[in-house]
Amino acid sequence: MRPIASPVVPPFPASGAGSAAPPAAGPVPSDGLLPLDVLDVAGALPADEQARLAEATGWLQERVRPASIGPWQRDEFPRDLIAEFGERGYGNLGLRPGSRLFTGLLHAQLARADVSLSSVVGIHNELIVGMIEALGSTEQRERFLPELSRFATFGSFALTEPDHGSDIAGGLATTARRDGDDWVISGAKRWIGLGTVADIILTWARDEADGVIKAFIVETDRPGFAAAKIEHKTGLRIMQNADLTFDAVRVPEANRLPGARGFAAANRLLCDSRAWVGWQAVGAQLAAVDIARRYALDRQQFGRPLGGFQLVQAALAEMFGNLTLSLGLMTQLARTQEEGRLTMPQAALAKSTLTRLARQTVSAGRTLLGGNGILSDHELAKVAADVEVLHTYEGTYEINTLIVGRAATGLSAFV
Structure with missing residues (x-):
């Protein structure tokens, strides 16, 4: 998409602004544990994008993640919190400078903080701002995009x-x-x-x-x-x-x-949108692995940390594996998008496969938390419920699977 001639929101904050949180990724975290980004995918970003991602991650974890629990439980739309997203430039991500990998990793961190809010931001960018920018007239872009880009309108x-x-x-x-x-x-x-x-x-x-x-x-x-x-x-x-x-x-x-x-115009938008859901699936797994590991280290059972038991470590290893596979696939998909070569079968493959893996990951994490795993206050129940929606929306798992099957065989299974 072409950039807006004059920015209508301030630029992304510089690294470290307003947050003392750890970096988004790195080879070895300060606590010496295996990083969530095992392959240091974020390390492939230019230095300025690494700094922007680190700052965003800190704000999302410190401000957005705890603030999302109450509205999620009450089924409410937090307008004040969404206004903060607008102030930070999240209302027009596709129209800002930045690589596809950076934008994808940012969407993943949004989902890590809260999948619902990441859906608000993602759909707004991919299907609202993106649609008017790609399919609208000059007058429509000038009339609607400035307010939409600031989350002043929806x-x-x-x-x-x-x-x-x-x-x-x-x-x-x-x-x-x-x-x-x-x-x-x-x-x-x-x-x-x-x-x-x-x-x-x-x-x-x-x-x-x-x-x-x-x-x-x-x-x-x-x-x-x-x-x-x-x-x-x-x-x-x-x-x-x-x-x-x-x-x-x-x-x-x-x-x-x-x-x-014609429907082909909608399909072009849905192609990028399905790829974005893949990043949501990555983010949900980032959250699940983070929550489950912290719980396993803090929770004491039989006189020792829960994380010291073999079955718990096996579950965490599987969760890390699913997350790393998902992040690797989306990293390559981002390169494909950057080159303008993304196809619907590729997007459908990512959406169906990664939401399936996310289901497995959050289920393992929810089980690891035992009875606390069904309380939204402990967050994994919340993440698990949201992943069920990821598995279904933007084309169900089955429909996306059949899109891949049609591309693999040349035969359509649709009526």
């Missing part, structure tokens, strides 16, 4: 519908009808992240005249639009998902995104 990506999830490419039922200088949008959407707090909805609808799927910016104060929060979620509880209804909502032609013509 957007939603409205594609999935009540009756169409995995088959949305062919089954999309929301319609758009041209009426003079306006479009009239009718239909419903489901599982739309930030749907109840968004100022604009990036809405995918099928043109009644030519049957082509197009996208429109729908302001949430327009007559005929309504959003209802989906209650009783067991994961990603900070992310406010919603049911949306469009009852003959009128928007001007100026709100149609000119680059969004």
